[in-house]
Amino acid sequence: MAETAEHAAYHTPVSVLDLAPVLKGGSVAETLHNSLDLARHAESWGYKRYWLAEHHNMAGVASSATSLVIGYIAAGTTSIRVGSGGIMLPNHAPLLIAEQFGTLESLYPGRIDLGLGRAPGTDQPASRAIRRGLASSGQDFPALLEELRSYFEGTSVGVQAVPGKGLRVPIWLLGSSGFSAELAGRLGLPFAFASHFAPDYLLPALDLYRLSFTPSEVLEKPHAMVAINVFAADTDEEADRLSTSQQIQFLxxxxxxxxxxxxxxxxxxxxxxxxxxxxVVESQQRYSVIGNKETVRRRLRYIQELTGADEWIASGQIYDHQARLRSYELLSQVVQEGY
Incomplete structure (x- = not known):
């Protein structure tokens, strides 16, 4: 695509959101090996970040021990940033998260991101099992966040995170509604919106984040990442077929x-x-990007102009590993060429 004054191409950075899908007939070990393979390819294709998400009690997700998987991916790559998209902070004592990510940052300096959410990332029985003794419902997320940041900043009283204290691990707030959007804005933190599963609130949340933004030591202006589903293939028909695995999952x-x-x-x-x-399923997919390179290019440009995203993070629940690699390869080409 040629760039003109009237139609300059976008080159918005793109990252990978790996939901670590366990395949029908596959194993957790296979999933994790595939994740590392994808991360290595993503690094070579110029992706900025590789994030993994905390989910529990889900037979189709292998990243429940998120910090451990982040360490595995970081150890097997050399330059791509690796992080959480995200850690569900109310599930954990903030000190432990500070220590875990302080350890990761110490081992892989300058490469670790800490994305935080306030949902449990699971159903009620598993949530009760995880939060036993924590007495947290998610409503105290701002207080938990403040405590966590105090460990990194070294301002906590009586308790230190070792490792963790004094380390500059970037903190992102993640959300699928307005709560974290407004909080990220007030605190001057980067914000990532989960439109890959909550498209209804994408535009209102981005507006709220930008309207409530207060400059901080972290950011001078708002920085919003938008999570989208991407299914790219050599033909539109093949991309449509690949996307049915996720449609079955939504169903x-x-x-x-x-x-x-x-x-x-x-x-x-x-x-x-x-x-x-x-x-309902098609509504869930209304910000999805499905098609060949040119279709992906047009679709990305449309969503870019709609959202003004500063970064993309792409999820691709694709069953065949080689097809999944090809999808991310095509997306990287579109971003590098401009759209």
């Missing part, structure tokens, strides 16, 4: 289920009997 969630990531299908028509479920 299971609607019906109250879960499980490993299913192979793609040629048509979803037999899997949803009525229009209601189809409409």
């Amino acid at each position: 299971r969630l609607i019906r109250g289920g879960g499980g490993p990531l299913e192979p793609p299908v040629n048509s979803m028509d037999e899997l949803w009997p009525g229009e209601r479920e189809r409409a």
Whole structure:
């Protein structure tokens, strides 16, 4: 795409959000090996960050011990930033997170990101099991965040995070509603919005973040990352087919289920009997980017102009590992060429 004064190409940085999908017929070990392989490719293709998310009690997700997986990925790469997208802070004592990420930053200096969320990242039974003795519901997230930051800043009283104290681990707030958007703005922190599963609140949350933003030692102006689903392939038809694995996953969630990531299908028509479920799934995917390189280019430009994103972070729940690699390769080419 040629750049002109009227139509300059965007080159917004792009990162990877790896939801560590366990495949139907596969294993957790295979998933983690595939994650490292993808991270190494992403590094060579110029991706900025490689983030993993904390989920629990989900048969289709292998990244529950998020800090450990971050260490595994960081050890197997050399330059790409590695971090959490995110750690669900109310599940943990802030001191332990400071120590864990202080350890990671000490081992891989200048490469670790700490993205924080306030949801449990699981269902109620698992949430009770995780939070036993913590007495946290997520409403005290601002206080937990303040405590966590005090360990890194060395301003905590009586207790020090070793390692952790004095280390500049970048903290991001993650959200799917306005709560973390407003808090990130007030504190002058970078903000990432989870539009890959909560598209309804994307634009209102970005507006709230920017309107509430106060410059800080961390940022002089707002910095928003937008999470999107990307399914890129050599043809539009193949990209559509690859995306059905995620559609099946969304459909299971609607019906109250879960499980490993299913192979793609040629048509979803037999899997949803009525229009209601189809409409819900398609609404969930309305900011998804699905297609060949040129389709991806046009779609990215549309969402860029809609959101003004400072960074993208792309999730791709693709069953076949080689197809998943190809999707991220094509996306990197679009970003480098401009869109």
